[in-house]
Amino acid sequence: RDILYFGYKYYAFPLWKAENEATESTLRNQPAQISTEITSEDSVVLSLGGDLMPYTVLRDADTSRLWDEFREFYFGADIVFANLETPLNLAKPASWVPEVMLNDMYFNGDRELWEIFTDRGRGRYDILSIANNHMLDQGYEGLEATAHFLQQEKVAYAGWNKHGVFQAEKQIVERKGIRFGFSAWTYSLNRCKPDPQRPGELNFLPLNRPDFDSTRIVQECSQLREKGAEVLILTLHAGNAYQAFPGETVRANFQRLMEETGADVIVGTHPHNPQPWEFHTWKRADGSLAKGLILYSLGDFIAYDIFKWCHLPLMLRLSFTRQESGVALTGCEPRFGFMHLSRNRTLRLLDFAAAQ
Numbered sequence: 001r002d003i004l005y006f007g008y009k010y011y012a013f014p015l016w017k018a019e020n021e022a023t024e025s026t027l028r029n030q031p032a033q034i035s036t037e038i039t040s041e042d043s044v045v046l047s048l049g050g051d052l053m054p055y056t057v058l059r060d061a062d063t064s065r066l067w068d069e070f071r072e073f074y075f076g077a078d079i080v081f082a083n084l085e086t087p088l089n090l091a092k093p094a095s096w097v098p099e100v101m102l103n104d105m106y107f108n109g110d111r112e113l114w115e116i117f118t119d120r121g122r123g124r125y126d127i128l129s130i131a132n133n134h135m136l137d138q139g140y141e142g143l144e145a146t147a148h149f150l151q152q153e154k155v156a157y158a159g160w161n162k163h164g165v166f167q168a169e170k171q172i173v174e175r176k177g178i179r180f181g182f183s184a185w186t187y188s189l190n191r192c193k194p195d196p197q198r199p200g201e202l203n204f205l206p207l208n209r210p211d212f213d214s215t216r217i218v219q220e221c222s223q224l225r226e227k228g229a230e231v232l233i234l235t236l237h238a239g240n241a242y243q244a245f246p247g248e249t250v251r252a253n254f255q256r257l258m259e260e261t262g263a264d265v266i267v268g269t270h271p272h273n274p275q276p277w278e279f280h281t282w283k284r285a286d287g288s289l290a291k292g293l294i295l296y297s298l299g300d301f302i303a304y305d306i307f308k309w310c311h312l313p314l315m316l317r318l319s320f321t322r323q324e325s326g327v328a329l330t331g332c333e334p335r336f337g338f339m340h341l342s343r344n345r346t347l348r349l350l351d352f353a354a355a356q
Contacts, residue, residue, distance in 0.1 A: 002188065002208075006241055010307060015243035024245060027276035033291075035331045043319035043330060044175045046233070047077030050298030050313055051085045051132075051269055052117050054109045056096045057304045060116065062346050066302075067119040069351050070337060074315055075123035078175040081182070082301055083237065083269040084128040084157075087138040088114060089145035095137070097303075104191060106137040114153075117302055124155075126173050129184035131159025131203045132237040132269065136192035140201075158235070159184035164200030166220055168227040178320060178327055181229025183220050183261075186237035187270070207238035210249050214260055221261035230327045231320055234263040237270045239297060242307060246275055246296040255280050258292045264329060265318065266294045273309035274299035274336070293318070293329060304339055304347065311339040312352060 009015060018024035067074075074080065086107040094110040118124060128150065135143060143160055150157050158171045173180045187207035194202050203220075206212045221232055234257065239250045246254070246268070254266050259282045268275070275297035284290050300310045319331035336352035 009240075009242035014307070014309065015245075018245035019248045023248065023251065027245060027278055030276065030278050032332075033279050034329060036333055040319065040321055040330070042176065043321045044079065044178045044180075045077040046180065046231075046318045046320065047074050047080045048267055048295070048298060048316045048318065049074060049080075049082035050274075050301040051083050051272070051303060052128075052301055053303035054086045054094065054096050054107050054113055055304040056098055057341060057345065057347055058096075058113060058116050058302065060112050063116050065346070065348055066116065067123065067349060069354075070315065070335075070349050071119055071123065073317065073335060075119065077317055079126045079173050079180060080124065081127055081233070081235075081267075082125060082129075083132055083184075083235065084130050084146070084150075085132045085134050085269075086113070087135070087142035087146045088149045089138045089142040090149065091145060092138060092142070107134045108138050108142065114149075127156040127158060127171070127182050129159050129182070129235045129237070129269070130157050131184040131186040131235070133186055133188040133190045135159065135186065135202070136189050136194075139192075140195065140198065156182075158182045159186065159203045161201050161203070164198065166200075166223060168220075168223040168229075171224065172227060172229050178230055178322060179228045180231045180233060180320075181221070181224030181227070182233045182235065183217065183224060183263075184235045184237070185217060188237075207236055207253060208240070208247075208250060210252070212253070214257060217257060218260050221263065225262070231265075232261065232263045233265050233267060234258070234261055235267040235269060239268055239271045239275070241270065241272045242309065243271065244273070244275065244309075246271075251296070254294050254296065255282075258282070258294060259290075262290065264292050264320075266292065267298065268294070268296045269298060271297040272300050272305055272307065273297065274312055274314040277334075293332070300339075302349075304341060313337040313339065313349070
């Protein structure tokens with residue numbers, strides 16, 4: 001059903017409207033709530049990007065100016081995060097995504113693709129999610145190869161636990177004395193299936209279903225807090241592709257997970273196109289109010305799906321500042337890119353506002 005629904009929207013009728021008018025009104029009219037200016041030198045700036053994918057147009061010769069307009073904005077933060085939606089098993093040939101998807105695809109990247117993702121070494125990622133529907137495209141061997149590659153590049157990752165053992169300290173990044181914990185999960189593995197002989201390795205749960213069991217997510221987030229994480233970033237590869245708004249079940253699940261884990265920010269990936277964000281407020285068990293930022297989808301990032309909505313990656317810089325009451329989200333600076341493919345096949349990430 002998931003595949004049929006995906007194909008229906010991809011080839012025929014993408015969804016422009018939300019499931020109900022109240023949701024659409026709420027998400028269209030979110031108040032700013034925090035500053036859009038990031039000025040404090042004491043703040044830690046977290047940069048967020050969406051899906052890094054191995055599309056055929058991503059070639060070294062055609063991407064030399066890809067990052068010119070966003071290099072400093074995205075890579076100039078204290079902590080840089082994205083979703084690595086392709087294994088990197090350099091022992092096997094790369095497997096590219098065509099612009100038009102007609103059958104099952106099993107992704108794999110190579111060194112050239114990694115150089116494009118990192119602006120040929122001028123940029124760097126501090127931590128990546130590898131929990132997504134393509135994480136098993138090259139099997140467990142490819143997953144282990146990806147983890148090994150990232151370790152060599154000195155990039156942390158979240159979403160896979162070798163031998164089923166979660167090591168919280170490896171998913172915590174500290175800057176300016178503030179510790180950020182990252183937890184990453186996926187709702188799907190496409191046609192791949194987890195090995196029953198390797199339990200607890202994959203952060204894989206039915207995130208799109210109502211009333212799914214969230215115990216593992218809550219436990220992992222609790223362990224991150226116990227290890228000193230003052231800011232909790234929960235990334236969920238979930239939702240449905242090619243629609244402008246999150247579905248009602250997905251929205252309810254994201255809000256429930258924020259309340260159950262106490263996440264400060266939820267980062268949604270997988271829908272390929274950007275979706276709205278919202279500030280969610282709830283009451284803790286002790287009666288105090290808590291608030292967090294839910295980003296339902298950042299969209300494709302470095303990729304080039306033929307579907308036009310996917311050419312609008314959403315990037316954000318969030319600032320966190322230590323205050324008397326603790327570490328707080330004090331600034332949010334969103335920017336939309338526009339992935340432009342010229343007639344001579346040169347690919348550039350342009351500023352959407354300036355490109356209109």
